[in-house]
Amino acid sequence: MKKLILFLSITFLFTQFSLAQTTEIWVVRHAEKDKTNPEDKDPNLSDEGRIRAGDLATYLKKVKFDLAFSTPTKRTHQTLDSLIIPKVIDYKDIPSLVEQIKNSYAGKTIMIAGHSNTVLEILQAFGAKKPKEELTDDDYDYIFHLTVKGDKGKVKMDQYGRPHHL
Template sequence: MKKLVILLSLTFIFTQLAVAQKTEIWIVRHAEKDNSDPKNTNPDLSAEGQKRAQKLLDYMADIKLDKAFSTPYKRTRQTLTPLVKAKGIELVDYNDVAQLAKQIRKDYSGKKVIIAGHSNTILEIVEAFGIARPVAAIAEKEFNNIFHIILEADLMGLDMNTYGD
C-alpha cells in the first residue's frame, strides 16, 4: 500500500511538472528580400536582409533553441539559416498557422522555438496561440519586429521588441 501511495504521488508530481512547463516562442518576419525582379515570387534575401539575419543571430545568441519553423519560401528560410547553423537545430517548413500552433503546443511544451513568417502572417501566428494582436498590422517596410510568447500553465504573455537596425 505504501508503495502504491508513493507511486501515485510521484506520478502526480511529474504530471504537474509537465503541465507547468514554460514554452517560449519567438516570431519574426523574414528579413529584407531582393526586389530586383518584381516577377520573382520566391526571391532570396537582399544584402541588407542577410545582414539582418545575422543580427537575429546576435539577438538570440544567449538563447538555447530547440527547433525553428519557416514557411517554405527562400526569404523566411534564409532569415533563420545563420541561427539554425549556429545553434545546430533543425529548420522545419510549415504551411498552416493553426496547425503549427497546435503542433508546438503538443510536441514542444517546455521547449524554445522560433518561427519565421511574413508581414501578413506573423500577427496571425500570435493570434493562433490565443494572444491578441499587439499592433493592427505590420508595414511592408517593417522587418525588425520580434514577438516573444511565453506559455506557462494557464498563463500567456507577449513581449514585442525589435532587433537589428
Template sequence: MKTILIFNLDAPKTRSGLFLSALLGGLLPWLLLGCATPRGEPRPLRETTVWVVRHAEKTSAEAKDPPLSEQGQVRAEDLARRLKGEGVEVFLVSPTLRTQATAEPLARASGKELLSYAAKDYAGLRERILKEFRGKTVLVVGHSNTVLEILEALGAPRPLPALADEDYDYLFRVSLPEAGAATVKTVQYGAAHRQ
C-alpha cells in the same frame, strides 16, 4: 498518522520462514526509505518560449520566391546576434527561401536544422509547438501577413494592428506557461525602419 510495521526476523527457520526473512530483510530498508521521502513534490512548470519574426528584407516583390537582399542578409545576421544567448532549440520556417535564409545563420551557429511548417495552418503550428516542443525555446519565421496571426494562434494578444510592408525589425517573444495565459513582448532588432 504514521504506521509502524514490526516483523520478527528471528522467527523459526522453516523453509518459508527463511524465504520470508530474506525477502523482508532485503526489501524492508527500501520500503522504509520510500516511506521516509517527501511526498508529491510538485514538478516545476515548463514554460515554452516562442520567438516570432517576419523574414528579413527580400530582393524583389515580383519574384515568386525571392531570396534575401543584401540588407536582408545583414538583418538575418543581426537576428542571430540578438537571439544568440536565448537558447533557441527549434527553428520553424515556412517553405520559402526568405524565411529559411532569415533563420539559417542562427540555426547554423546552434548546430540545428530548419523544420518546415505550413504557413497559414496556425492551429496546426500551435499544436505542433505544444505537443513536440513544450518547454523549449522555438523560433518561428513567418511573413507580414502571418506573423500577427501566429501570435494570436499562440494565445497572445495582438501587439500591433498590422505589419506594414516595410516592417522588418519587429521581433516578438511569446511566453506560453504550462498554466495561465500567454504573454507577448515586442522588441526591435537590426536597423530600425521607424526613426
C-alpha cells in the same frame, strides 16, 4: 493499495510538471526580400535582408534554441541561416504549427519565422494579445518574445537591426 497511491501520486506530479512547463518562442518576420524580379514567387533575401539576418543573430546571440519553424520559402529559411539552430521544421498553417509545438515541444526554446500577414496571428494562436495592430509590408525590424504556459501566452515586442522606419 500503497502501490496504487504511489502510482497515482507520480502520475499527478508528472501531469502537473507537464502543465507547468513554459515554452519560450521568438517570432520574426523574414528579413527584406529581393524585389528585383516581380515574377519571382520565392525570392531570396536582398543584400539588406542578409544584413538584417546577421543583426538577428547578434540580437539573439545569448539564446540557445532547441529548434525552429519556418514557412517553406527561401526568405524565411535564409533569415534563420545566421542563427545556430539544430533543427528547422517547415510549417504550412498556423493551427498545425501551434498543435505541434504544444504537443511535442512544450518547455523548449523555439524560433518561428513567418510573414507580415502571419506573425501577429501566430502570437494570438498561442493565447497572446497582439502588441501591434498590424504589420505592414515595410515592417522588417520587429521581434516578438512569446512565453507560453498552458493556453496563456504573454508577448514582448522589440526591434532589432537598423530601424526600418526612418
